[in-house]
Amino acid sequence: MLLGLADIDWSSMHHAYGTAEEVPELLEQLASPDADVRGKALSRFYSAVHHQGDVMNCTVATLPFLLDLAGDFATPDRPAIVALLVSIGEAAIYGYGRNYIDYDGVTPSNCDSGADLLREHAPTFIAYAADGEQRMRRAAIPALAWFIDDAPRAAGLIQARLTPEADTMERLLVLETMAVLAERLPAAVDTAVAWFDVLAADPDLGPEIRLAALAQRTRCSRDRIGPHVIPTAVALIREIADEPTTSEQWAGPPREKTPVTNAPPQIADAFAQLDHFSSVYAPTTDVLRTFHKALGARVAERTALLTAQTASRDAGTRLDAVRMACDLMKGFRGDHSALISLVAGQLDTPEFQVAAEAAAALESCQVIAEPARDALAEHVARQEAIRGPLVWAAPDPHLRRAHQNAVRALARLGDDRAVPHILAALEQDVDTWRAVGVAGCLPQAADRLTPHLCRLLGGAALSAPPFDGGTQDLLTALRRLNEPTTLPTILEFLTEAVQAEQWSVAGIALTTVAAFGSSAQDALPIVRSLTSCSDGHVRSAAVQALWAIGVGESEILPLVLEPLQGTTSFWIRDAGEILTQIDRDAACAAVPRLRELLTNNYVWTRIFAASTLWDVAGEPEAQAVLDTLEEAWVKNGYTRDFVAQVMKRMGPSATPMLPRLVEELAETRRCGGLGVGISRDEDLQRDIGDLIAQLA
Structure with missing residues (x-):
């Protein structure tokens, strides 16, 4: 002991x-x-x-x-x-x-x-x-x-570790350590930069080490990136590509992985992807990640690097390039059509793992993936022609994932050519959760898709997310497809969920019912009963569904005013959506409480209240509403897409926000970073452009 x-x-x-x-x-x-x-x-x-x-x-x-x-x-x-x-x-x-x-x-x-x-x-x-x-x-x-903490001493010790007997990976670690020291101790920056310059120019060092020296120098001196840096880096990437280092030379023993057992396939897949994102596929993986991070918003320079990376003969380098291109497009704005084409060019590589990564990247890019539409369709058709109609269930995991990701990417573009493959996946009953996740993007095939979705929903186990057997995705797909014949199945599921007190999926089922509007009259008894449910999410969803089905204002108004007495943000949002649609004189009863909520300590509660206050009371409340919206805009980037929607409704009253709008549209970095996502940021840019044109 x-x-x-x-x-x-x-x-x-x-x-x-x-x-x-x-x-x-x-x-x-x-x-x-x-x-x-x-x-x-x-x-x-x-x-x-x-x-x-x-x-x-x-x-x-x-x-x-x-x-x-x-x-x-x-x-x-x-x-x-x-x-x-x-x-x-x-x-x-x-x-x-x-x-x-x-x-x-x-x-x-x-x-x-x-x-x-x-x-x-x-x-x-x-x-x-x-x-x-x-x-x-x-x-x-x-x-x-x-x-x-002694910068000169630490720098000297680090330099001494770049020994001739050290292998490539150890040398790369030494260079990274020097850059970390320079970031931590400013007194070490000049020493580090001078050392990196010497290493980058040394022809006797391998190209991986010289490239790492350029990357680490850029990392610790981002304001001193000369015009030679990118061309030199591109030349070194090409040199590495000519003689790629085998994995036996640089990779250690494979890390043991703990299998995910007794979990739905989408959960196991999520864990697999987490492990995948941290994987190293080439000796330059971390070096190039560092380079891209240091270059930040320099989209043109990063695209030049990625062009060289995707041209490599080494599959690991190309796989890294796809991931890094995806990160760039998710994090920064601009015309990414060249990058989309670079990624699409990897779809038909003989290495299925690279192809799977390329297809997954295009799926995640969604609205900006349009230039890859035909390449995706051609890839899917080619794989089916070579391997037959069961390629969705191919035994090779990388081939299977490449095909599935490409079909999903095509479906997210709403392309008809994805429909036969989504139907085949549902009929084969293999990895159906991956087909269900994009089925709602294909409303043109609702009559063919919904029977399969209803069958799956009828057999789904009742449990709360994330172990809900994919019922959330099933309900979301049925809501988007909005096929009237599916309503009885959805109501049956809702009844079972209520009986089992699985409130999370019951709330989603209510939202799905609401999408059918007045045609869901048969749902009124159970929806009415759930307006007094103990679960707040279900209660709010039931009120929303009741209004969507078409009950009168006299019944709905008390149910809307009651949650406004609280401060829960989604209650305020849902109640506000209904208040803006009912008689304005009746809705004005909420104005005093909405004014109070503008001082709530939670930003989302404040902006939801401000939005409703404008819609109900209009111009007399313009200054209070605008102050609330501007504060949220400045302090929380995640609110900007919602705030922009409110300002569009405000019209000329939002003119004081014009400088903020112009400033945001000039930003290169996507609003809110990776957490917001490409689609939301693209919508935000479009809304801001419309607003500027409207207000200028």
Whole structure:
């Protein structure tokens, strides 16, 4: 047993999932001779004690024991312990002085003392970084950028690690460590830049190292990117492509993956994609990610890099290019037709994994993927011609995914040519959830698709998302297709969901019923009963459905005014949508409460109230509404598409916002970043353009 473990009151501390009483056992297991025991303990440590990079009191309390384990030659996997220590140290030093609160929500975190302790042990990590074992060096080298505050000393130690015996991946790590040091300590920037310039110009170094030097130099001196940088990088990418490094030369042993069991296929797929996004497919993967991140909004320069990447003979480099092109289009505005064509050009590559990635990228690009429409259709038709009509269920997972992603991308464009393949998928009953997810994009085939969707809904298990068997996607598809013959099946499902008290899917079913409007008269009894449901989402959805079906204002008004007395944002939104459609004199009863809600502490509640206030009361409330909308616009980019819609209804009264609109339309970065998505941002740009034309 590690000395001193029993002297600490672990029960008084917390990790991410409760008290830290299991920590002593985890520490003991990290020294187990059984690799499986060690692996599970390390995974649990990262998950609970060092959760998402957090450094809390229990994390700091483990440091002396981890240091002892790392220093004990009897410890079976010392590099893994060193890597854990370095990860904790990076987080602690990065957050130094920020006064974090521990997992109990009350006690101050002891994060700073952990940083101080690891700085004191910097000489130990300097020795580890020069160790004879490669894994130990790789684990320790990043510590040189974090645990030493003397910039010249740290820079010298890092430079000394670029040894002739170091392999390519270790050298790339050394360069990355220097860039991290320059970001952390400004005093190291000039030294780092000068060193990177020397390395980038050294013809005796391999092209991967020279490219990394360019990328890391760009990272730590983004305001000093000369005109030679991109052409030089492109030339190096082409040189690498001429003699690609085999995976045996650079990749370590494959990482063990824990299979996802007893979960719906869409959940298992989500975990697989998370793992996929962190995968490294070429020795230049991280280097080029760094390069693209450093270039940021320089879309033209990044496109030039991507053009060279997609021309590589190395499949991993091309797969990375597709991912990075997708990230660029998701994060930044502009005419991306050239990038779309580059990605589409990878659809018929012989490497199915690259083709699958290209199709997935085009699907995620949605509205801007139009230039790839014909390429997608031709790819789908070609695969079917070669492999037959069962290609959706092909045994090769990459081929199957390439075909499915291409069909889904085509369906999202509303293309008729996707219909036979979506029907085939539903008929084959293989990966049906992937077909269901895009079926609603094909209303022209509603009469052919809905029988299959109803069959699936009738057999779906009743449970709450995310383990709901895909019922949410099924209901969404049926709502979009709006085929009247499906209403009895939807009502039957709604009844079963209510009986089982599965309120989340019941709420979605109500929204689907509402889409049928007055033709859903048969639903009135159950919808009326749910207006008093204990679940707030269901209650609100029932009121929405009641109004959509066509009940009178006298019945609906009390049901709309009641939720306005609360502050829940979706209640305010849903009630407001109905208030704007009923008699204006009756709706004005809500005006005093709507004014009060403009001061609520939640931005969405404020803007939903402001929107309704304008629609109900009009010009007399213009200034209060505009003030609320402008504050949200400035402080929360995610609100801008909603705010723009309100301003379009306000017309000339929104003129004071014109400078904000012009400023937003001039932005290169998509509003709200990756969280907003391409479609929402493209709609926002169009709405802003319309507004500017209307107000200017």
